[in-house]
Amino acid sequence: MSTQAIYDAIMEFEDDDVVEAVKEAIEAGVDPQVILNEGLIGAMDEVGRLFSIGDLYVPEMLMAANAMKAGMKVIKPYLKGDDGGKGLVVIGTVEGDLHDIGKNLVSMMMESAGFEVIDLGIDVPANKFIETAKANNAGIICLSALLTTTMTTMAETVDAIKKSGLNVKTMVGGAPVTEEFAKEIGADGFAEDAGEAVVFARNLMAS
C-alpha cells in the first residue's frame, strides 16, 4: 500500500477520495508520517510546482488545498507530538473593509503549508485581533486591506497590537499595501501574494 492513491486524489481535487485513501492507508499500516509527507504534502508540493509554471489556476490550487485539509483531519490524531505545525496565525480584514478574497487565499495557503490558522473574517477591530492572539498564543497576526481608504485603519491596528505589548509578529497585505507602507506603519512583514506570505511567515516564525 503506497500513498499514491492519496496523492492522486489530491491532484484530482476529490476531498472524499482523499479521506477514503488516508483511512485505507492507516488501516494498511502505512506510517502516518509517510502518509503526511509523501501523500498530502507531496501532492501539495506538486500542486505548487504546477501552479508556479501556470498549468494550474487559483481555483485548482484552492480545491487541492481543501482536499489536503480533509486528509489532514483524518491523519492528525495519528501523528505524534509535533504534527508539522509551524505555529498559530490569526488573520483578518481590518475594520471597515469587507473585501476578503486575498485574505482567504493567504489563509488557505497558510493552512496547507501546516500553519494553524484562526480566520477572524472581515471588518475586524484591533482589539479582536489582540484578544484572539492572546487567548491562542499566536505567533503571527496577518492583516488585510483592499480599500485604499482602510489602509489608515491598518496602520492603527498595527499600532494597537504593538502597544498591547503582545509578543506577536504582524504581517500585512492587500492590493494597495506595499513593502514601503508596511515598514512605515511598523509591520514586521509584508507579502505581495499568498505564496510569498507563506514563505515569509515561515521565516518569521523561524527567526
Place this chain on the structure above:
Amino acid sequence: MKFMDYFTEAEVTRIHEASLDILQNTGLSVRNEKAREIFKKAGCSVDETTHLVKIPGKLVEECRKSYVPEYTFTAQDPKFDIVLPDNRPVVITGSSAPNIIDPKTGEDRRATSSDIANIANLINELDGFDVFSISTLAQDAPKGQISVSRFYPALKNCKKPVRSNTPTIKDLEDVLELGALIAGGKEAYKERPFINHHYCPVVSPLTMDVDSTDAVIYLTEKGLPVYGTIVPNAGMTSPMTMTGTLVLGNAEFLALSTLIQLIRPGAPMIYAVLSTVADLRTGNYAPGAVETGMLQMAHSQMARFYGVPSGGYIGLTNSQINDAQCGYETGINTTGALLAGSDMFNMGGLLGSLMAFDYSKAVIDNEIALMLKRMKRGMEFSEENLCLDLIHEVGPGGTYLDLKHTQKNMRKMAFYPKVATRDMRKKWEATRSTAEERAFEQVNKIFENSVQKTFPAEIDEKIRSNFPGLVKGDMVW
C-alpha cells in the same frame, strides 16, 4: 445612433426575473442596521441574527416606478455642469489610487495633496474630461484630515464637478462642511452641491457593508447626489459565466436601488455595475480584460431597460506603463461600452489596476475621450450632409481640397489628435517621439500656462480656521 444589444427582449426580461428571484429567495446580508430597518419597514423579511434581508419582487417593482432617467453632476462653475445621459459620453478620471508616477523621476511613489492640486489643474484644462474624480490619496494629510486634504486641493484647482468618496461619516461631514464654506453657506451649497459622492456599499456576492451604506443613506436622506458602484468579479465573487455574473450584479443594483428609492423616491441614480472577470491564473483583478468591456455593454443594456443612466469604471488598464497594452485595453473596452449605450466612463489617468496616476496616461485618455465623443456625434445624417449637389458638381476626377465647402466643414467635421502622430517616417525620425512623450509635452505646456487658482481670501480664512493645519492645496510643478 442605435445601441448594440447582446440580448433579445425576452432575455432581458429573464435576467430581470432571475435577479428578482435572487433577492427574494436568497437575499442579501445587510450589515448596516439602518438599512435593515428601512428594508424591514418596507415589508422585507429581515433576520436580525444573520442580517439576511430578503426583498420581495413586488417591492423592487414598486421602487422601480420612482427611478429617474437623469443624473446631474454639479460643478462650482455652472458652465461645467454635466447631465447624464444628455451629455454622454461623460468622461471622468479614475479615483483614489494610492500612488503616482512621479512626473520628474518616472518612479512610482505615494501621492500627496500637491499632486492632487496638480492633477486637478490638469483635468480642469483637458477638454475631454467632464468630471474630476479625485485621482489619488494624499499621504501628507494631517491626522484626521484624510478626506479634506483631498477635496480642498481638488476643489481649489478644478472647477469642473469634483467626485470622490470618504471612509467615514465624520469625514463626509467635514467634506460637506468644506463645500458649504466654499459655497458661502449650507443653503447655497444645497442648491448647487458641487461635491459628487460615490460609494461601494455592495460587496459581491450579495453583501451590504456598514460604512459605505451609511454614507449612501446619509446623503440620500439629505437630498445630496450619490450613487453606488458594484463590482462582481467572475470566478471569485460571482459565477464563472458572463450571464451568471451579469445577473448577480444586476440583482445587487436592484437591491441598492430599492434601498435608495425607499429613502427618497425619485433620488437620481446611476447604474454603475462594473463586473469583471478575475484572472484565475493568478487571482489578479483584470479591469483591462475584454470581458470587463463586454459585461459593461450587457449591463448598459439592462440600465436602458430600467431607464437609468449607466457606466462607471470602464477603460482601465492592467498595464504598468503607457504601452500598447495600456492603449488597447482602454480603447477596446470604452468603444464597446459607448456603442452599447454606456453614459459614463471613469477611464482617465490610472495605471496598474487603479494603483497609480500617470500624467501622460491622463492626456492620452483625454485624446481617447475626445475620439469617443467624436464617435458618439456620429454620422450627422442630413440631406445637406449628403452633398449630392457638390458631388454632381465636382464630378469624376477633380478635387474637394480647394472648395469653400471643405474649408467650412474641416475644423468641425474631423477630430485632430494632438498625441497621435500622422507624420511620415522621415519627419518622425527627426524626434522619434513616442505617444507618451508627446502626451507629456502637452502636460508641460498646460502647466507652463497655468496660474494658481485661489478661493476668495475671507473664504479661505474660514476654511483654514475650521480645519487647522490643513494642507496648502497649491500646485507644485
